[in-house]
Amino acid sequence: MKIIGKGSKSFSILHNKCPRCSKGDFFYSHPYHLKYFGKKHYNCSNCDLKFEREPGFFFGSMFVSYALSVALFVAWWIAKSVLFPQMPAGEMVLVMIVLQVGFAPLNLYLAKITWLNLFVKFDEDFTK
Numbered sequence: 001m002k003i004i005g006k007g008s009k010s011f012s013i014l015h016n017k018c019p020r021c022s023k024g025d026f027f028y029s030h031p032y033h034l035k036y037f038g039k040k041h042y043n044c045s046n047c048d049l050k051f052e053r054e055p056g057f058f059f060g061s062m063f064v065s066y067a068l069s070v071a072l073f074v075a076w077w078i079a080k081s082v083l084f085p086q087m088p089a090g091e092m093v094l095v096m097i098v099l100q101v102g103f104a105p106l107n108l109y110l111a112k113i114t115w116l117n118l119f120v121k122f123d124e125d126f127t128k
């Protein structure tokens with residue numbers, strides 16, 4: 001299994017590509033383009049993979065979203081402890097809320113495409 005480059009899970013997740021062929025787009029645009037916020041393609045434009053494998057398939061992505069939120073919290077906690085050890089708790093919570101809201105669109109995008117990548121393998125036959 002490849003770790004980086006076309007055909008890897010990381011490539012699919014970071015480049016918004018179909019996990020089966022690494023060519024077709026998953027979302028219409030980047031996470032902060034409000035006109036297409038959260039809008040994903042129904043099928044892959046290259047290999048015709050149906051992204052929503054069953055009704056409610058992407059509800060499971062909230063587990064990934066939760067993990068990403070916890071990771072952001074831990075990263076902020078470590079950064080705060082190193083850079084601002086005297087910061088009051090109220091300010092720390094306020095910054096955490098701003099970070100979570102600011103990263104919410106990116107979190108949603110990463111959670112959904114990561115969830116899909118857990119269930120779909122790369123297949124070289126579909127790369128043509």
Ligand SMILES: [Zn+2]
Nearest residue numbers: 018021044047
């Ligand atoms: Zn595809």
